[in-house]
Amino acid sequence: MRQITDRVISRNEPPGLRRRLILALSIPxxxxxxxxxxxxxxxxxxxxxxxxxxxxxxxxxxxxxHIRSRQPSSVLxxxxxSEVMLRTNAPDKLYxxxxxxxxxxxxxxxxxxxxxxxxxxxxxxLDGTHRGERVRIALHRVILPASEIFITVMxxxxxRKLSRHRILTAMLLPNLAxxxxxxxxxxxxxxxxxxxxxxxxxxxxxRSPNDLGAIDLExxxxxxxxxxxxxxxLFALLREASEAQxxxxxxxxxxxxxPLAGLQTQLDxxxxxxxxxxxxxxxxxxxxxxxxxxxxxxxxxxYARAEASETITDRLExxxxxxxxEMSATAYLDAALAKNVDLGxxxxxxxxxGLPWLLQEALANLIDNAIRYTPCGGTVTxxxxxxxxxxxxxxxxxxxxxPEEYWAQVFExxxxxxxxxxxxxxxGLPIVKEITELHGAVIHLSQxxxxxxxxxxxxxxx
Numbered sequence: 001m002r003q004i005t006d007r008v009i010s011r012n013e014p015p016g017l018r019r020r021l022i023l024a025l026s027i028p029x030x031x032x033x034x035x036x037x038x039x040x041x042x043x044x045x046x047x048x049x050x051x052x053x054x055x056x057x058x059x060x061x062x063x064x065x066h067i068r069s070r071q072p073s074s075v076l077x078x079x080x081x082s083e084v085m086l087r088t089n090a091p092d093k094l095y096x097x098x099x100x101x102x103x104x105x106x107x108x109x110x111x112x113x114x115x116x117x118x119x120x121x122x123x124x125x126l127d128g129t130h131r132g133e134r135v136r137i138a139l140h141r142v143i144l145p146a147s148e149i150f151i152t153v154m155x156x157x158x159x160r161k162l163s164r165h166r167i168l169t170a171m172l173l174p175n176l177a178x179x180x181x182x183x184x185x186x187x188x189x190x191x192x193x194x195x196x197x198x199x200x201x202x203x204x205x206x207r208s209p210n211d212l213g214a215i216d217l218e219x220x221x222x223x224x225x226x227x228x229x230x231x232x233x234l235f236a237l238l239r240e241a242s243e244a245q246x247x248x249x250x251x252x253x254x255x256x257x258x259p260l261a262g263l264q265t266q267l268d269x270x271x272x273x274x275x276x277x278x279x280x281x282x283x284x285x286x287x288x289x290x291x292x293x294x295x296x297x298x299x300x301x302x303y304a305r306a307e308a309s310e311t312i313t314d315r316l317e318x319x320x321x322x323x324x325x326e327m328s329a330t331a332y333l334d335a336a337l338a339k340n341v342d343l344g345x346x347x348x349x350x351x352x353x354g355l356p357w358l359l360q361e362a363l364a365n366l367i368d369n370a371i372r373y374t375p376c377g378g379t380v381t382x383x384x385x386x387x388x389x390x391x392x393x394x395x396x397x398x399x400x401x402x403p404e405e406y407w408a409q410v411f412e413x414x415x416x417x418x419x420x421x422x423x424x425x426x427x428g429l430p431i432v433k434e435i436t437e438l439h440g441a442v443i444h445l446s447q448x449x450x451x452x453x454x455x456x457x458x459x460x461x462x
Contacts, residue, residue, distance in 0.1 A: 044167035095154040321350040348385030370397035398450035
């Protein structure tokens, strides 16, 4: 059975249904992942900052605890050991300054700038830079009975970054796993959902060009049934057109046989009356033209019947190729003797599944062509047999052969090789190819050992 060739996908072809579905489902999932990641990052940053701001507040309150209020001034009681403990904040660095209301530095780092303090006694947090590094700043106003003390604490942000990354990772990984699982589920679901379409595609692709039977809609998805219904309607119209064409060819061939038979009868009568006794060359041309017309009508009828048989699969049966070859030997032996052609047979048992009368017709066309093109004194050999992989029919002759550049074209209807002197009508090999493809076989042309033509039909093992 002939297979429909795969389509060549061009770069400008619109995306298929599978790709459309995957994109339609995947893009929202990826968008959700991006939005979720952004929200997770903001939440991770807020959580991290809140925790570390609390630690920075504890440092501020610890510094405040070292301030003693004495009238009329304040005293800072901060030992070196306490300051070292405060600055132990690996991997971050801690900077602080304690100033009185006049801006005088009481303790800490004197390069910390004076910043605007909050109005109340609460702690205000800011982001900034100090000594070329990003820092988190805590500002606190300590209100004493006799004066005010201003505390500024700066802390680098390494621990904050590490905390954000840990929190973000802990939040992102589950979301990412869910999105990946969802994408895999989308891919699997789309693939499974489109399997019925692939079944329909394979069913259509496995048909021959002349197999226009209706597609069974019972096992197809409801969504594509209207489309398949319209396709079945198109198949029905094409079947009607094809059947009308085949009927026309068959009827024309049958109708033309009657006047052709009458013409042959009148020609025989004219010959018996001696009409062509003075011009035998004209008689020969008329007989050759009549024979060519008879052969053309016969092959047209055979071609129409071969095309009509493409859908007749219920009549297939076991066929013995050796018996078909033996019958052909009887039919063409006289034609070979008349032309002084040595017609030989090399027969081995071989069986295939097919239509006997069509295989007989294919072999008849091959033998007829071989005898027709083989010169007087030449040889024609017919072979059949089978191997482990296949069964075969083969016809080999010692004629002029066919140049390799014409091997593909000779299977076209009514094609004749340029310069050919034969009176053939160009339907023999197309009929053979039509019958060969109907049986799921392949036909090969090659050069014979005597520089003639070898035609081999290979049937797959059943």
